[in-house]
Amino acid sequence: MTQLQRHDLKFLARFLHEQAALVVDEDKDYLIQARLLPVVRKQELGSMADLVAKLRANPYSELGRQVVEAMTTNETLFFRDRHPFETLRKYIIPELITRNAESRRLDIWSAACSSGQELYTVAMEIRRHFPDLCRGWKLNLLGSDIDTAVLEQARQGTFNQVEVNRGLPAQLLIKYFHRRGAKWEIDDAFKRMVEFRQINLAKPWPYLPKMDVILLRNVLIYFDDATREAIMRRAHQLLREDGYLMLGGCETAIKVDGAWRVEKFGPTVVYRPQRPSQSASRRAAAVTAFK
Known part of the structure; x- marks a missing residue:
């Protein structure tokens, strides 16, 4: 999987902030790619760059929802902190x-x-x-x-x-x-x-x-x-x-x-x-x- 270009990382960070007010560190490109790789596979896209290109074309699509959900942290457990x-x-x-x-x-x-x-x-x-x-x-x-x-x-x-x-x-x-x-x-x-x-x-x-x-x-x-x-x-x-x-x-x-x-x-x-x-x-x- 090729590395995301800086301008693509900036776009993703801006997109996530606009859609869900999530603060994403652009320098943590490894984390972004790890979270979004399953979306790339589910959408049967060739690369992360393809995902970004498709998202740019239609940010309010089903793909946009999947990207936001993939970047959302879902850490939880029963009786957390007790x-x-x-x-x-x-x-x-x-x-x-x-x-x-x-x-x-x-x-x-x-x-x-x-x-x-x-x-x-x-x-x-x-x-x-x-x-x-x-x-x-x-x-x-x-x-x-x-x-x-x-x-x-x-x-x-x-x-x-x-x-x-x-x-x-x-x-x-x-x-x-x-x-x-x-x-x-x-x-x-x-x-x-x-x-x-x-x-x-x-x-x-x-x-x-x-x-x-x-x-x-x-x-x-x-x-x-x-x-x-x-x-x-x-x-x-x-x-x-x-x-x-x-x-x-x-x-x-x-x-x-x-x-x-x-x-x-x-x-x-x-x-x-x-x-x-x-x-x-x-x-x-x-x-x-x-x-």
């Missing part, structure tokens, strides 16, 4: 149950869900520890991603042996999954609990209901500053008052403006909308209760 899910189970969901007792509604969005492990982890935690939420509550567990291929896997709820070995406790695998050929499939009860949609976080979002919790973990690092700020603004607008935003562990250093207040639940950092109507005493009580 402590955020402990925080959800011990503190956040119990508070939301009390707060939403009248409406009996709970809305949680996994905003970069990849193949669904994060959202299915939330669903398993709810069914294990809060079974009453599965009866008589309006439970809206939404997962979204830009990549249609991983979303299809998420909807099917099937995972290979390597995927279930990464983070999923053996007792939960035995209890909630069943063998389907060489893969493991999550029980239908969990598929009915969740919904998966394609959403490009870098573009204007479609209508979504107000959320109690937004999991925006390990995705902001792939965007430029302007896109990160726009996503954080939209997340702020979408959260219910006193809702929770959870970022990835490597994203806690991202600068946030005065619209957010930061709280810590042990090792877990969460972001909550700063509301003028909230008293300092209530904020202090919440932080103290979760230590």
Whole structure:
């Protein structure tokens, strides 16, 4: 496979930024070519240069979608980092149950869900520890991603042996999954609990209901500053008052403006909308209760 010319690399970097706000280092041509080589083969093209030429001619084609999806990182696993899910189970969901007792509604969005492990982890935690939420509550567990291929896997709820070995406790695998050929499939009860949609976080979002919790973990690092700020603004607008935003562990250093207040639940950092109507005493009580 011939090396891409510098002007082709610049075009690809610009294309990916325009379509998905992805920041791609032009100097990492080896990474770009490694990610796009399967697309070249699938399209039965002769070279990377042919792919770029076809993309230039029609950037909004099916090929364009495949290029964006190939360059999207889909790293995920069950119970990733573990402590955020402990925080959800011990503190956040119990508070939301009390707060939403009248409406009996709970809305949680996994905003970069990849193949669904994060959202299915939330669903398993709810069914294990809060079974009453599965009866008589309006439970809206939404997962979204830009990549249609991983979303299809998420909807099917099937995972290979390597995927279930990464983070999923053996007792939960035995209890909630069943063998389907060489893969493991999550029980239908969990598929009915969740919904998966394609959403490009870098573009204007479609209508979504107000959320109690937004999991925006390990995705902001792939965007430029302007896109990160726009996503954080939209997340702020979408959260219910006193809702929770959870970022990835490597994203806690991202600068946030005065619209957010930061709280810590042990090792877990969460972001909550700063509301003028909230008293300092209530904020202090919440932080103290979760230590």
